[in-house]
Amino acid sequence: MSELIPQLTQQIFNGLSLGAIYALIAIGYTMVYGIIGMINFAHGEIYMIGAYVGLVTLTAIGTGSGLPLPFVIAAMLLVAIVVTGIYGFSVERVAYRPVRGSQRLVALISAIGMSIFLQNWVALGQGARDMAVPSLVSGSLQFHMGTDFDVTLPYSRIMIIVVTVLLMIALSLFIKYSRMGRASRACSQDMHMANLLGIDTNRVISFTFVLGAMLAAVGGVLIAITVGKLNPFIGFLAGIKAFTAAVLGGIGSIPGAMLGGVLLGLAETLAAAYISSQYKDIVAFALLVLILLFRPTGLLGKPEVEKV
Amino acid sequence: MANNTLKNAFMAAVLTAVIMMPVFGLQLIRQGVQTHLEPRWDIVGGAAAVVFVFQLIRPWLAAPLKRLKSHMPVLPSAPTKGRKWLILLIIAAAVIWPFFSGRSSVDIATLVLIYVMLGLGLNIVVGFAGLLDLGFVGFYAVGAYTYALLYHWAGWGFWEALPFSGAVSALFGFVLGFPVLRLRGDYLAIVTLGFGEIIRLLLINLNFFTGGPDGISGIPKPTVFGYEMTRRASEEGTQTFHQLMGWTFDNQHMVNYLYLMALVLALVTLFVSTRLIRMPVGRAWEALREDEIACRSLGLNPTRIKLSAFTLGAMFAGFGGAFFAARQGMVNPESFTFIESALILAIVVLGGMGSQIGVILAAILLTVLPEIAREFAEYRMLMFGLVMVLMMMWRPQGLLPMKRPQVELSK
Numbered sequence: 190m191s192e193l194i195p196q197l198t199q200q201i202f203n204g205l206s207l208g209a210i211y212a213l214i215a216i217g218y219t220m221v222y223g224i225i226g227m228i229n230f231a232h233g234e235i236y237m238i239g240a241y242v243g244l245v246t247l248t249a250i251g252t253g254s255g256l257p258l259p260f261v262i263a264a265m266l267l268v269a270i271v272v273t274g275i276y277g278f279s280v281e282r283v284a285y286r287p288v289r290g291s292q293r294l295v296a297l298i299s300a301i302g303m304s305i306f307l308q309n310w311v312a313l314g315q316g317a318r319d320m321a322v323p324s325l326v327s328g329s330l331q332f333h334m335g336t337d338f339d340v341t342l343p344y345s346r347i348m349i350i351v352v353t354v355l356l357m358i359a360l361s362l363f364i365k366y367s368r369m370g371r372a373s374r375a376c377s378q379d380m381h382m383a384n385l386l387g388i389d390t391n392r393v394i395s396f397t398f399v400l401g402a403m404l405a406a407v408g409g410v411l412i413a414i415t416v417g418k419l420n421p422f423i424g425f426l427a428g429i430k431a432f433t434a435a436v437l438g439g440i441g442s443i444p445g446a447m448l449g450g451v452l453l454g455l456a457e458t459l460a461a462a463y464i465s466s467q468y469k470d471i472v473a474f475a476l477l478v479l480i481l482l483f484r485p486t487g488l489l490g491k492p493e494v495e496k497v
Numbered sequence: 498m499a500n501n502t503l504k505n506a507f508m509a510a511v512l513t514a515v516i517m518m519p520v521f522g523l524q525l526i527r528q529g530v531q532t533h534l535e536p537r538w539d540i541v542g543g544a545a546a547v548v549f550v551f552q553l554i555r556p557w558l559a560a561p562l563k564r565l566k567s568h569m570p571v572l573p574s575a576p577t578k579g580r581k582w583l584i585l586l587i588i589a590a591a592v593i594w595p596f597f598s599g600r601s602s603v604d605i606a607t608l609v610l611i612y613v614m615l616g617l618g619l620n621i622v623v624g625f626a627g628l629l630d631l632g633f634v635g636f637y638a639v640g641a642y643t644y645a646l647l648y649h650w651a652g653w654g655f656w657e658a659l660p661f662s663g664a665v666s667a668l669f670g671f672v673l674g675f676p677v678l679r680l681r682g683d684y685l686a687i688v689t690l691g692f693g694e695i696i697r698l699l700l701i702n703l704n705f706f707t708g709g710p711d712g713i714s715g716i717p718k719p720t721v722f723g724y725e726m727t728r729r730a731s732e733e734g735t736q737t738f739h740q741l742m743g744w745t746f747d748n749q750h751m752v753n754y755l756y757l758m759a760l761v762l763a764l765v766t767l768f769v770s771t772r773l774i775r776m777p778v779g780r781a782w783e784a785l786r787e788d789e790i791a792c793r794s795l796g797l798n799p800t801r802i803k804l805s806a807f808t809l810g811a812m813f814a815g816f817g818g819a820f821f822a823a824r825q826g827m828v829n830p831e832s833f834t835f836i837e838s839a840l841i842l843a844i845v846v847l848g849g850m851g852s853q854i855g856v857i858l859a860a861i862l863l864t865v866l867p868e869i870a871r872e873f874a875e876y877r878m879l880m881f882g883l884v885m886v887l888m889m890m891w892r893p894q895g896l897l898p899m900k901r902p903q904v905e906l907s908k
Contacts, residue, residue, distance in 0.1 A: 227683070228683050228686075228687065238519070238520075241519055241520070242519040244525065245519045245523050245525065245534065248523075248525060248532050248533065248534050249523065249534055272515055272516075272518070272519055275512055275515050275516060276516060278512075279512055279516060283886075284886045284890075287890045288889050288890060288893070291889075291893060292682075292893075293681075293682045293683050294627070294629050294682055294683070294686075295889050295893045296889075297629060297682075297683050297686055298629070298842070298846055298885055298889050299885065299886050299889035299890065301631075301839060301842070301885060302843075302881075302882045302883065302884070302885025302886035302888075302889065303882065303886055304882070305836070305839055305878055305879075305881055305882030305885070306879060306882030306883050306886065307882070308878070308882075309875075309876075309878040309879040309882060310520060310879060311520055312875075313520075313521075313875060313876070313879060314520035314521040314524065315520060315524060315525050316525070320525060320527070320532070321527075321532065323532075425835065429687075429690070429691075429694070432687065436687075467701075467702045468698075468702065470694070470698055471695055471698050471699070471702070474691040474692075474694050474695045474698070475691075475695065477687065477688070477691045478677070478688050478691045478692065478695075481677070481680060481684050481687070481688050482676050482677065482680075482688075485680065485684060
């Protein structure tokens with residue numbers, strides 16, 4: 190019984206680092222939904238591509254190059270952010286802009302098609318099998334809490350939490366104070382009105398997709414470093430879970446996506462630890478179904494009124 | 498103007514190069530524990546060049562494409578006279594065909610018919626009622642496992658289990674649909690996707706009951722009026738079908754029999770859904786799809802109407818699943834992934850939501866093409882994804898859309 194506290198601490202830490210990744214992906218879903226009201230089903234694939242770009246960059250630099258580690262990781266993140274941002278931009282341009290303005294289902298089916306396309310695109314280019322990512326950040330902090338069970342905080346997971354928190358602060362400031370951030374908030378309130386007031390809404394929408402893709406890319410690179418392997422199909426599950434996080438927090442709300450990500454990460458880790466690890470995916474899916482049924486507006490979302 | 502086109506084309510080519518780069522341009526090659534990169538500049542350059550040229554000539558392509566778009570085929574309204582004979586002729590040809598054909602092509606045709614059936618079932622939900630169901634394969638799985646489990650735990654045969662498979666799937670559809678059908682379109686899609694995945698994960702994890710990831714094998718093929726279609730009867734003293742008929746045993750008989758059964762099931766699905774859409778409930782589905790608020794103000798109960806479509810779709814998936822289990826002789830959760838749902842959805846989307854002929858043709862197209870073009874098997878899913886995107890862009894109503902009498906107010 191005395192080991193309960195350290196074990197719980199360990200699980201909460203694991204849950205936080207997992208939740209940070211979900212939060213990074215969820216912001217892409219929530220921003221896109223907030224502005225054009227569509228579920229970007231291919232967003233999970235964008236995250237997967239971010240992870241692959243990171244791995245390609247790492248392999249291009251080489252693990253034995255002797256460059257300082259922060260530099261290598263920064264290079265991976267930077268290249269992944271740029272390339273994945275371009276992916277986000279192109280996906281919106283190719284698959285979503287032509288169907289904008291038609292029914293919701295049309296856009297959703299197009300997004301599903303894009304998701305399948307991107308999965309197999311990467312599978313074709315880089316092979317469908319697992320790729321090993323060399324471990325860059327090893328070692329961990331150990332805490333002794335007076336019992337036999339020591340709390341282990343791996344540096345890689347600490348890195349995830351630190352990077353995510355920094356990005357969240359930067360994003361909040363950006364949305365609040367920058368010109369583009371103001372424009373995108375205006376668009377999410379009333380697209381037509383924003384357009385009438387001289388905001389280039391097409392640019393704002395493109396920007397939203399690019400920003401979402403960039404954050405997902407960071408998540409992808411960080412998880413690739415931490416987990417040490419990836420394949421072209423990791424995006425599906427991660428995407429659905431991040432969507433769950435976005436819905437949990439209230440879709441359309443950025444703080445909601447952060448909160449939802451963390452809560453989902455915690456719920457999943459605790460379920461894996463105290464119920465059964467086989468059921469952790471079921472917990473996430475069940476949570477998704479339950480929230481949509483009982484509180485579709487999520488924790489921080491605003492109710493949507495359907496007008497004729 | 499020309500300058501602008503050139504600039505756009507150049508930008509598009511640069512973007513293409515960047516997009517190609519991490520996936521095809523720098524290929525990760527694994528050698529033992531070492532991973533290194535193999536640059537393929539030819540692919541990147543080629544793709545960029547193609548996009549560049551395409552963007553340059555796009556202004557010239559726009560006009561002919563537009564003309565093509567307005568002249569795409571619409572479902573030809575079959576001549577009312579002699580229509581029955583035409584249908585009977587097609588059915589007769591489909592019945593006779595396997596006896597003059599090879600084993601492998603009959604096998605593929607059986608697969609096509611399973612997809613026709615699933616496509617028609619999903620068409621009720623997606624096409625008629627306009628409810629995007631991404632967890633359709635869940636009900637297919639329920640049907641297949643119902644038969645497999647009834648056989649495994651209770652020793653039931655195919656014919657006893659078939660109605661149960663449909664009923665259990667329909668029950669699942671009803672119970673799961675009841676709470677979720679209040680949700681709006683895209684949320685509904687995600688929830689059904691969640692249900693589909695939950696069903697699959699449960700099948701994997703309920704080891705003691707469903708056999709876990711290995712599934713259940715040794716499921717018997719259907720019998721013909723109680724006579725087995727095997728070389729030897731499984732029980733002493735009973736006759737097999739070929740003994741009864743006085744034929745020599747031939748594997749082809751079983752293949753043909755399965756084909757004919759799939760044909761019957763597909764025809765039943767087609768018949769039932771054709772009749773349903775002309776009934777009040779079918780009219781209500783379509784009305785609801787077009788305008789839910791108007792429907793509600795006319796006194797229709799949206800939940801009940803949606804639920805009927807959802808339940809019926811699930812029932813047909815259940816029948817399909819039981820047949821699938823019997824044909825394969827085994828079931829495992831691998832057969833019921835989201836990709837399968839997406840494939841069935843692609844059939845409905847490609848054929849034209851709501852158009853039954855379109856769905857049948859799309860099922861044939863999407864099942865036969867990958868079988869013929871085996872060397873392109875890797876590209877199969879890539880193509881499905883692409884087809885879904887392109888269809889939504891250019892022809893969201895499908896290749897052979899349903900033609901409805903309609904009047905439009907000019908604004």
